[in-house]
Amino acid sequence: MPSAFAQDALLDDARARLSRRDAAGAYALLADAETRRAGDARFDYLLGVAALDAGHVTRAIFALERVVQVRPEDTLARAELGRAYLAAGDADAAREQLRMARGGLLPEEASAAISRVIGLIDQVAPAAGPQWSGYLEIGAAYDSNVNSATQQGEFAIPAFGGILFQTSPENRQRHDLVLATAGGVNAETALSPSWKLVGAANVRANVDRVVHDMNAVFVDVTAGLRHTAGTQSRVIALQNNTAWVGGRRYRTANGASAQWQSQFSAGAQVSVFAQWSRQNYSGQAERDTDRLLLGMGAARQFGGAGPLSYGSAYVVQERARATAFPSFGHRGAGLRLGAEQRLGPGVVTFAEWQYEQRRYGGTEPFFDLARRDRQNDLAAGLRWSVEPRWQVIAQARRALAASNVVLYDYSRSVFQITAHRSFQ
Structure with missing residues (x-):
């Protein structure tokens, strides 16, 4: 039986051949040892990659399936x-398999590349x-x-000759500990290789x-269509947003949104978006408004270990x-x-x-x-991927609102830690 040193030398030789793009040579080297080395995840991984690149797809699938089993x-x-199944x-x-890989600990550019491959698969074979x-x-x-309230205990009202008025304690800034929960689901179904029916629902409670x-409880529901052509996608959707505060319905917004997005390169993306909604305040019809928002955005990944920036x-x-x-x-x-920056395996910092x-x-x-x-x-924090579907997020947020009307002038700080579980 070969020694451990010889076994390591075998893997090193196979890696060197793969690095020289000699997949056939690496496969021939490893295939001879498969009967005695099968079950060693390091060996099976190299055998699977070499077999796939050399055109032995079935052998590659068997070897790589052994890796993910253990x-x-x-x-x-x-x-x-995933690449072998595609072949x-x-x-x-x-x-x-690609979706499961994307949910794990991968460099940002690798995750983005996998997303693009999944997109191509969805176009060719929905x-x-x-x-x-x-x-x-x-x-x-x-x-x-x-309650996002002012700290001022008293203020002058010009309409009453500058008389000082006292704000009641419940209308001043109040601090508290908060339990925050949220959940949501996204669904889609293909109508054709390029069109999908999409929907989402999210619930958040504080x-x-x-x-x-x-x-407070917030519920968002969206339903629409997505069209994908090459590196571009377009989405048009109907939306409903409802908020309850203190156990009573506070505001309902119904409207529509549209977005165009293009992936210009492996690390660059731009988008243009629009949203219209009719906002109704329960019991306060004088506050009802029609809201229109237009904007554009961009994101860029700088190199393999560089930051992801967006705006x-x-x-x-x-x-x-x-x-x-x-x-x-x-x-x-x-x-x-x-911006986001990966600090190490599974740890990302963001700001x-x-x-x-507003006028x-x-x-x-x-x-x-x-x-x-x-x-x-302002917001900053850390996101730690404990395992592919679990994340822990610690963050601090700071809001500073300056207004020429003292009632709307306030500051707010939030320190939060959250456990996030994804399902797919």
Whole structure:
């Protein structure tokens, strides 16, 4: 029986041949040892890659299947097994293995490459029946301002001759511990090689330890069509967003959205998007608005270990439907910039900044001026992939809202840790 040193030398020789693109030589070398080495995941992986590149697809599948049986977390082996199934003409099996590989610990550019291959498979051989994915989250947070309220205890109202008014304690900044939960599902089914029916539903709930009147539930539902042609995709969808605060329905928004996206290269992506919605506030018809948002975005992956950066810019208009209350409508513009950097296996750090300015219509009641707001939102944190379907996210967020109307001037800090489980 060969010694351990000889066995390692065999694998080293096979790797060297593969690096020289001598797949046939590597396969011939490893195939002779298969009867005594089968079951060794390192050996089977190299044998599978060499067999596949040398054109022995069935042998490659057998070898790579042995790897994922003993090492189900091996994303590289799953990616190669997906490639082998694709070469064998089994699109469904290839799609399944590639999706599992994409959910594991891979460099960003490898994950993006796998997504593109899956997209091509979906165009050539759409999956039979509906496909779905989902997630569940649970987390805990400290929120320094759960009601996004001013810290001012008193302020002057010009309409009443500058008389000082006291704000009640419940209308001032309040802090609390928060239990945050969320869940969602995405589904799609192919109508043709290039058209898909898509849908999504998400539910998010925040439960405060003390300030129960700020407990909130948010439900988002989307249904639409996606068209894919080469590296470009287009989506048009109907949307419903409903929010409950303090156990009562607060706002409902119904509308439509559209997006065009193009993958210009392996690491560069751009998009253009639009959204229109009709917002209705329960019991406060004077606040009802029609909202239109237009924007564009871009993302870029810099090299194998470089950062992923992204950004978007947009303009927004909310038109008050009640002509007697123009101050509830506004025009605004915003900018969002962010970056992610992989620190090590399964650990990613991220940071994001968003800025928005708003100019409201009409005159703010009691203050004899048109409201102007500027808001900065900052976020930073770490995302740790414990295993392919589990992540732990720790983050800090800071919001600074500056307004010429003291009631809307506030700051807020949130520190949160979340466990995320994905399903597919």
